[in-house]
Amino acid sequence: MFSRVIVTLCAVTWAVGLSGCYSSKDKWEAMRPPVYQVSGMVRMDGEPLSNAVVVFKPEEGTYSATGLSDASGQFYLTTFDDRDGAIEGTFQVSVDRVDYIPIGPEKGTSTDGGTYLPPLKQVRVTPKKYSDFEKSGFAATVMKDESNSFEFDLTSN
Numbered sequence: 001m002f003s004r005v006i007v008t009l010c011a012v013t014w015a016v017g018l019s020g021c022y023s024s025k026d027k028w029e030a031m032r033p034p035v036y037q038v039s040g041m042v043r044m045d046g047e048p049l050s051n052a053v054v055v056f057k058p059e060e061g062t063y064s065a066t067g068l069s070d071a072s073g074q075f076y077l078t079t080f081d082d083r084d085g086a087i088e089g090t091f092q093v094s095v096d097r098v099d100y101i102p103i104g105p106e107k108g109t110s111t112d113g114g115t116y117l118p119p120l121k122q123v124r125v126t127p128k129k130y131s132d133f134e135k136s137g138f139a140a141t142v143m144k145d146e147s148n149s150f151e152f153d154l155t156s157n
Contacts (some may be wrong), residue, residue, distance in 0.1 A: 048073030
């Protein structure tokens with residue numbers, strides 16, 4: 001009889017504990033502000049710009065959002081989870097693409113007998129002004145229940 005009471009109490013305690021503690025969100029996720037889907041297009045000189053890093057910096061607050069454009073120039077922003085979007089608000093926007101090209105021999109041998117890859121040179125694809133939030137001339141406002149689709153057209157000169 002005593003063991004049956006103990007087993008019943010343990011089962012009830014376990015069930016109550018799980019019902020009160022279980023949540024589909026952890027405590028950090030529960031503290032996040034809501035985000036809204038944001039997508040867009042990046043073009044340079046009228047052509048889609050791939051591999052461009054798009055950054056939305058909020059005018060107020062601390063949650064920036066970033067995205068990377070694909071081959072068609074399309075991007076989706078991420079704040080917390082992949083492609084989850086951005087928080088509501090007004091943002092300054094930067095767009096930047098830098099490529100790296102190898103310089104020197106394709107492969108070489110170091111003094112200790114190992115091999116090394118060639119050094120890389122940074123080559124800016126987009127004009128520097130677009131990587132500066134203050135100088136880019138781009139801004140965006142993300143709103144709840146809106147399409148939040150933006151287009152950014154850059155010029156190479």
